[in-house]
Amino acid sequence: GDSVTQMEGPVTLSEEAFLTINCTYTATGYPSLFWYVQYPGEGLQLLLKATKADDKGSNKGFEATYRKETTSFHLEKGSVQVSDSAVYFCALSPSGGSNYKLTFGKGTLLTVNP
Amino acid sequence: NAGVTQTPKFRVLKTGQSMTLLCAQDMNHEYMYWYRQDPGMGLRLIHYSVGEGTTAKGEVPDGYNVSRLKKQNFLLGLESAAPSQTSVYFCASSYEDRAKNIQYFGAGTRLSVL
Numbered sequence: 001g002d003s004v005t006q007m008e009g010p011v012t013l014s015e016e017a018f019l020t021i022n023c024t025y026t027a028t029g030y031p032s033l034f035w036y037v038q039y040p041g042e043g044l045q046l047l048l049k050a051t052k053a054d055d056k057g058s059n060k061g062f063e064a065t066y067r068k069e070t071t072s073f074h075l076e077k078g079s080v081q082v083s084d085s086a087v088y089f090c091a092l093s094p095s096g097g098s099n100y101k102l103t104f105g106k107g108t109l110l111t112v113n114p
Numbered sequence: 115n116a117g118v119t120q121t122p123k124f125r126v127l128k129t130g131q132s133m134t135l136l137c138a139q140d141m142n143h144e145y146m147y148w149y150r151q152d153p154g155m156g157l158r159l160i161h162y163s164v165g166e167g168t169t170a171k172g173e174v175p176d177g178y179n180v181s182r183l184k185k186q187n188f189l190l191g192l193e194s195a196a197p198s199q200t201s202v203y204f205c206a207s208s209y210e211d212r213a214k215n216i217q218y219f220g221a222g223t224r225l226s227v228l
Contacts, residue, residue: 032215034216041221042221042222043118043204043206043219043220043221043222044157044204044206044217044219045218045219046216046217049216089156089157093215101147101159101162101172102157102159102217104156104157105156106154106155106156107156
């Protein structure tokens with residue numbers, strides 16, 4: 001079945017540091033890939049998405065590129081801020097049929113210190 | 115625009131008690147979902163619905179029941195609560211259109227079963 005593996009946290013960075021959170025997936029065909037973010041005490045919200053190979057999703061300074069050859073969708077940001085402290089989830093939606101369920105990774109807790 | 119609203123936000127139950135969690139969305143979404151979030155486990159799908167009057171089992175359905183009598187509402191029931199059901203529960207909804215397949219989440223219900 002489909003699965004998502006993301007780097008385990010927690011990740012602790014200083015403000016303005018470079019961020020990478022690795023995500024790899026297992027799925028047939030060409031799934032859609034997502035990064036969701038969960039701020040403390042809140043529900044998840046979409047951060048960015050990519051629907052086909054080589055697509056780059058971007059939002060709020062975060063980027064991720066859909067790499068079919070390595071089955072990866074790593075999240076990056078060049079300069080993190082304290083306000084980026086949150087849990088980040090990588091997820092996929094399968095490509096076929098009417099199944100729109102999301103398969104999530106376990107989440108990576110990011111803490112950014114001033 | 116309220117989006118996805120969950121009630122209650124917090125609840126404490128004794129083992130064997132029953133309760134219903136309510137999810138309401140005002141975006142006219144066809145699809146609705148119930149997840150549970152546990153430390154180190156990410157989000158796991160409990161049940162989902164692809165339209166009014168329809169429900170289906172997800173990854174961890176045992177001990178839960180659901181109903182979708184109205185398009186905008188999705189109820190999650192615990193008939194006889196167990197300590198293993200202590201968790202944070204999230205409701206989500208999405209469009210049927212695959213091109214718009216972004217799930218929108220509520221703020222969550224924190225449930226403790228003693």
